[in-house]
Amino acid sequence: MNLTLKVWRQENAQDAGRFEEHQLSDVSADSSFLEMLDQLNERLESAGESPVVFDHDCREGICGACGLMINGQAHGHRARTTACQLHMREFSDGETITIEPWRSGSFPVMRDLMVDRSAFDRIIQSGGFISVNTGSAPEANLIPVPKEKSDAAFDAATCIGCGACVAQCPNGAAQLFTAAKVGHLGAVPQGDPEADQRVVNMVEQMQEEGFGSCTNHRECEAACPKGISISWIAGLNRGYLKAKLRGVDRRS
């Protein structure tokens, strides 16, 4: 395949950034999107030019490291697919492809296509866990969990923390990510004791990080490579309201 790539280049957070155009030929339809970028980078490096910086690691759609806006869509147009699992056979010969980083005030661009998503870690640190020290766990089958609940918890827990939901949202909201963790831990009995405190802490940390507010555009759900349902957001809002009504304040 022959492609025209319009790739975002930006030296660092301060730099204004710009698009750079490259022609790439001999791209195999069997390569993944990131392998296509590898090919571009090898060519750039061989010519003494600096390669395009992007985050990636597992290339299996599970680590959540890769995150690219491909033709204006987070992770590209194929539903429920991360950029690393998107293959070039999904594009046509001669196509022009625009590649940008996630754009959100809370995910500053570090260089080219690489952004800083540490805000997500801080949301988890604020309460996205069950407080159980190593060694204090009871025998596992003493906590029966109905299969439906366990399956629901899994559906939420499958979030890979990639940030596509934020990148696709017109408001840059992080509700889907936060709701997925609150939903996972709220769906199993082990998570009950801290449920109120957890939702308050996590929602308020999310606000503090400067993420936008959710106005139900549903773009997040469509962009999410793991198919996290926005019904979790309704649960998040309900949980937050109830906890606030019960007078729960943020605590660290």
Add this chain to the structure above:
Amino acid sequence: MMSSSLDPSSQTSVVLDPAVPTGPIEKQWDEHRRQLRMVAPNNRRKFDVIVVGSGLAGASCAATLGEQGYNVKCFCFQDSPRRAHSIAAQGGINAAKNYQNDGDSAYRLFYDTIKGGDFRSRESNVWRLAEASVNIIDQAVAQGVPFAREYGGMLENRSFGGVQVSRTFYARGQTGQQLLLGAYQALARQIAAGTVEMFTRTEMLDVVVVNGRASGIVVRDLRTGVVSSHAGHAVVLATGGYSNVYYLSTNAMGCNVTAAWRAHRKGAYFANPCYTQIHPTCIPQSAEHQSKLTLMSESLRNDGRIWVPKDSRGRHPVDVPEAERDYYLERKYPSFGNLVPRDVASRNAKTVVDREQGVGPLKNGVYLDFADAIGRLGQDAIEARYGNLFEMYERITGENPYQSPMRIYPAPHYTMGGLWVDYNLMSNLEGLFVLGEANFSDHGANRLGASALMQGLADGYFIAPYTVANYLAGRLGETASTSDQAFVETERAVSDRSERYLSCSGSRTVDSFHRELGRIVWDECGMSRTAAGLEQAIGRIRSLHQEYHSDVKVVGSADAINQSLERAGRVEDFFELAELMCRDALDRNESAGGHFREEHQTEEGEAQRDDENYSYVSAWAWNNGEPATLHKEPLEFDVVRPSQRSYK
């Protein structure tokens, strides 16, 4: 604790003593724990512990030490600890819970692991692992890990290769993800509590040794390029395995040997480097551009049947009549069938492909066929079990595995070798502990499925917290500081190395060297090895390594984000490791597990061990670039008598 000479520059072989406790094996760990020294709660905050790695082993260890009150600094090269390679584990985690009442026990798990490892692992460690396995499941469930469950709400199990019980716990095809998120969340809780300081996008590039002890590390901040030091009373490496020496593997792109290798260069012995696991069920390579190979979980072998056509006519699989198919594993191993251990399954796939019975456009695969299972259980049941794997297969190959069989072929996946550790998981370099895939300790010459997650978490949650405390207890009153000249010198050496790559102005990219190196190692030190091939490989690796010095091209600078520079250092370490792997494979004049020397096979083509001469762990000492020195740890089998493995 070791009886032998610890001088890392020692050129003469020594006999290593792993300091295994005496007494009956089932009492050893309890007894040992009773004797280990402890640190009182009010003294713990006086100790700084460095944990490099935030995968299952590192995150569980850092979180647990943090909970206990130590000052922990944890490092990873990804942007978040949640992205460590452990996240990608699919199939499951073993534990001897015997929930299925099918005869499982700590002894069974121990026995299966020792046998699966082809009698090349240390009995005492494996026993402890089997015992700890049950606590891991309890811990993970308490953290909210959503394991698969029965309708009654109890935990569900499935079976994995090389065993005859159902002891594998799983969370769809994403067990590693769910376990890692559990450990990551425990770690996040400690970061919030201030007991753990997390350094992401930070790569450890050396260990600092002061007075013969690991006293800290030198790191490079991957965002700014700044090189700095961190001191600790103890250093824990949980930095994963080295399968990427083959370039193409199922590992994440960033997996590397650098942390372990730089520690090796500072005196830590590297054990059994030639024991690498080539996993039987991966998607075959499709073209040159490929950057990695994708695993299709071993759990698929529970329902998929492996076959190749008896001829090489290249017909579409559904057109090959039953009588013209060779279900070679079922034929050769009637009692284990498609569930033989990985090394056996992989070698047999190689045999049929080498005989030109391979399938697919490049004739480099065998079929994994679900037609029978779909016929028996219905497509819905198969989808519920493996839906995400089937989807992944379809995305990558563009073929629908519900309609025609998957094509699979072995690929590098896991490395049993790693830094040598004693029973306390401490390397011969005092104060340096090594956990998870980075150490060599539990899997011998071949790892059974679903036991790496188990080992990483046993090491991190339940073993290292005791043994590290024991070590720290002896350091009370000492301060950890970076003031020693050794820190300055190590930092300088690290920066000089970066400068060397950047100033080389050669003509070839780092990746092009890595690909070429990988091909040599795959051909000569992969699924089968010969003395002639290995000798030749050593020569080729050495000359390619020299060419690397003079002809590598790394663009950019050291004081900013520079991903090529990061890879340049890692690939150089792979060169040195590759050479050692070949030397180790050459020294081991026998076949054992994943190490298959063509000269040593039974009449039926199975691995032929030589217990009389090779029942030892090979622990290699760095010799400043000269051929490494071999030290040996003799293996003793008091509980299980080594025998020729049989899965027939």
